[in-house]
Amino acid sequence: MPQRLRTTLYYAALWLVSLIFFAPVAWIILSSFKTRNDILATPPKLIFSPTFENYVDLFTRSTFMLQLINSVFLSLAAVILAVFVSFLAAFCFSRFKPKGTDFLMFLLLSIRMLPGPAVIMPVYLMYVAFGWKDNHIGLIFFYAMFSIPFSVWILKGFLDGVSTRFDETGRVNGGSWFHVIFKVVLPQVKPGLIAAFIFNLIFVWNEFLFNFIIGGVSTQNIPYALAVGAYADGGLNWTFIATLTSIYIVPPVLFIYFFQKYLLVGMTFGTVRGEV
Amino acid sequence: MPAVELINVSKTFGKKKALDNVSLAVEEGSFTVMCGPPKAGKSLIFRILVGLETADEGRILLSGRDITDEPASRRNIGYVPQSFALYPHMSVFDNIAYPLHLAGAPREEVARKVDATVAMLSITHLVKKTPDQLSGGEKQRVAVARGLMKDAAVFVLDDPLVGLDYKLRERLMDEMKQLCEELRTTFFYATSDSLEALTLAQSFIVLDDGRVVEKADVLSLYAEPQHVRSLELVGFPKANVLQATSAGGAVDLAGLKLAGPDGLAAGAVLAGIRPEDVRLDHSQALKTEGTVQIIEHLGSEIVVYLDVGGSPVTAAFAADGVVPPDLDSRIPVSVDPSRIMLFETASGRLLGRGRAGGAVHG
Numbered sequence: 001m002p003q004r005l006r007t008t009l010y011y012a013a014l015w016l017v018s019l020i021f022f023a024p025v026a027w028i029i030l031s032s033f034k035t036r037n038d039i040l041a042t043p044p045k046l047i048f049s050p051t052f053e054n055y056v057d058l059f060t061r062s063t064f065m066l067q068l069i070n071s072v073f074l075s076l077a078a079v080i081l082a083v084f085v086s087f088l089a090a091f092c093f094s095r096f097k098p099k100g101t102d103f104l105m106f107l108l109l110s111i112r113m114l115p116g117p118a119v120i121m122p123v124y125l126m127y128v129a130f131g132w133k134d135n136h137i138g139l140i141f142f143y144a145m146f147s148i149p150f151s152v153w154i155l156k157g158f159l160d161g162v163s164t165r166f167d168e169t170g171r172v173n174g175g176s177w178f179h180v181i182f183k184v185v186l187p188q189v190k191p192g193l194i195a196a197f198i199f200n201l202i203f204v205w206n207e208f209l210f211n212f213i214i215g216g217v218s219t220q221n222i223p224y225a226l227a228v229g230a231y232a233d234g235g236l237n238w239t240f241i242a243t244l245t246s247i248y249i250v251p252p253v254l255f256i257y258f259f260q261k262y263l264l265v266g267m268t269f270g271t272v273r274g275e276v
Numbered sequence: 277m278p279a280v281e282l283i284n285v286s287k288t289f290g291k292k293k294a295l296d297n298v299s300l301a302v303e304e305g306s307f308t309v310m311c312g313p314p315k316a317g318k319s320l321i322f323r324i325l326v327g328l329e330t331a332d333e334g335r336i337l338l339s340g341r342d343i344t345d346e347p348a349s350r351r352n353i354g355y356v357p358q359s360f361a362l363y364p365h366m367s368v369f370d371n372i373a374y375p376l377h378l379a380g381a382p383r384e385e386v387a388r389k390v391d392a393t394v395a396m397l398s399i400t401h402l403v404k405k406t407p408d409q410l411s412g413g414e415k416q417r418v419a420v421a422r423g424l425m426k427d428a429a430v431f432v433l434d435d436p437l438v439g440l441d442y443k444l445r446e447r448l449m450d451e452m453k454q455l456c457e458e459l460r461t462t463f464f465y466a467t468s469d470s471l472e473a474l475t476l477a478q479s480f481i482v483l484d485d486g487r488v489v490e491k492a493d494v495l496s497l498y499a500e501p502q503h504v505r506s507l508e509l510v511g512f513p514k515a516n517v518l519q520a521t522s523a524g525g526a527v528d529l530a531g532l533k534l535a536g537p538d539g540l541a542a543g544a545v546l547a548g549i550r551p552e553d554v555r556l557d558h559s560q561a562l563k564t565e566g567t568v569q570i571i572e573h574l575g576s577e578i579v580v581y582l583d584v585g586g587s588p589v590t591a592a593f594a595a596d597g598v599v600p601p602d603l604d605s606r607i608p609v610s611v612d613p614s615r616i617m618l619f620e621t622a623s624g625r626l627l628g629r630g631r632a633g634g635a636v637h638g
Contacts (some may be wrong), residue, residue: 165361173375
């Protein structure tokens with residue numbers, strides 16, 4: 001077989017696989033521009049007259065803006081809090097090496113492996129007992145708590161890669177600890193901070209279970225809206241699902257597009273850090 | 277008043293005594309070199325001095341003021357660490373200006389001082405670059421520039437030339453010396469390189485295994501080392517230190533007999549001989565033979581590595597009009613007994629010089 005043909009076949013196969021995986025996403029995005037009848041038509045309509053009716057409907061729903069704002073606010077607030085706390089914690093682990101650091105790091109990582117449903121009952125009872133249910137601050141703290149272990153773990157790897165000689169130079173030249181932490185060390189672990197930020201952002205953005213159980217009407221986010229609003233008029237509300245999903249996937253896609261190199265660094269735990 | 281004074285400083289890591297009762301003083305306006313083998317505690321002394329480590333015991337004085345309990349950020353010492361530790365996220369200019377920025381110096385003053393210093397170190401063309409674009413020697417000069425930015429009473433440089441290639445070291449040594457003369461401040465410099473130490477030092481502090489073994493100016497340290505470590509560290513090629521035994525006031529050096537200094541106790545002693553005192557003829561009193569193993573031509577000098585009765589001996593002589601011996605040949609070797617320095621084996625202290633006539637007693 002000539003080389004050219006082989007290359008062509010190879011890429012054709014790759015494209016085919018990609019397209020198969022991308023098909024559901026394409027279907028949902030296309031559907032958001034179709035009328036309900038077009039969505040349900042058999043055979044599926046590839047050629048249709050696009051409509052923005054669904055988007056107009058969605059934006060005029062009374063709860064949509066609340067859900068969107070909640071999603072954005074909860075994600076950003078929880079993740080900023082988590083990354084800030086994790087950075088300071090990781091700095092201490094990396095620089096002062098308290099007794100049992102290795103064991104604590106292992107513990108942090110294993111906590112991350114714990115599935116959410118395993119703790120949903122005690123957390124629910126706790127939140128009800130303390131009156132934190134359906135409360136933004138309560139949810140933000142929960143999400144931050146859930147994000148911190150893994151972030152500490154990632155960031156410690158990055159901080160270990162920043163020589164303590166830098167800290168010392170800062171101190172010898174008259175810098176305070178605050179200066180050393182935020183002006184000397186922090187700029188050098190930016191890729192790690194961004195990686196931790198994106199990982200956690202994706203987690204909180206996609207979080208449904210805890211929002212549903214320990215959140216409530218005032219804290220409802222987009223996954224909550226998708227679950228609750230999927231059924232309407234005795235059937236699946238396809239136009240709503242398609243439109244909301246299309247909007248829902250935009251922020252993570254944009255984030256990942258702009259920060260993909262940091263994401264790679266984060267996934268390899270800083271081992272290819274030099275290339276950023 | 278000394279610019280820097282350490283009084284009875286000790287530091288222990290686990291069970292290892294890293295610094296053992298170190299007392300030293302660096303005179304104001306001097307270029308003092310602290311010399312010692314690797315791991316002798318040079319860096320540790322500097323780290324204690326600038327405040328990055330705390331001493332278990334002892335006091336540290338800076339221009340007569342006790343700074344033992346002051347945090348690093350408040351001690352006014354310019355420090356060039358062994359690793360350059362240039363901030364990768366800052367330009368060269370910002371790296372150099374860093375101590376001034378931290379001190380909150382006004383913009384014009386920063387620019388003026390940085391400009392003057394980079395001109396002095398001829399790195400003006402580098403200020404807009406980032407540290408990762410620099411070569412080793414350039415980084416080194418930037419680190420020195422940053423260390424000099426502070427309006428400090430004393431500048432501490434921890435083996436800043438280590439790991440640089442030979443040519444660069446030589447050039448930077450000259451620059452450093454010039455810098456010291458221009459700035460007229462106190463320099464406290466650590467190195468384990470003999471040539472570097474000799475080139476730069478006005479006065480020497482020799483460190484061995486966490487102890488100060490000798491303090492002297494450069495000429496007397498070379499001529500009359502008071503400790504075997506000083507003899508070994510200062511001078512190139514490295515001095516010969518041979519095992520010998522003494523009995524009844526006479527010393528037996530591999531079969532050669534010489535008289536020891538008065539009051540020499542019996543036992544093992546170390547005999548130190550500078551390579552330039554080893555003659556490859558029988559012109560001196562102590563005569564023996566050796567086998568030539570390696571010959572190095574250093575241009576003005578020839579260094580011959582010999583095997584004398586199983587002990588390695590180095591000889592060095594001016595190359596001027598001399599025909600070097602053949603490899604593997606047996607050649608005459610002789611030493612003037614008064615050029616042999618005898619040291620106590622246990623403490624390394626100088627006992628005195630040898631004298632002719634040991635054979636009479638022995």
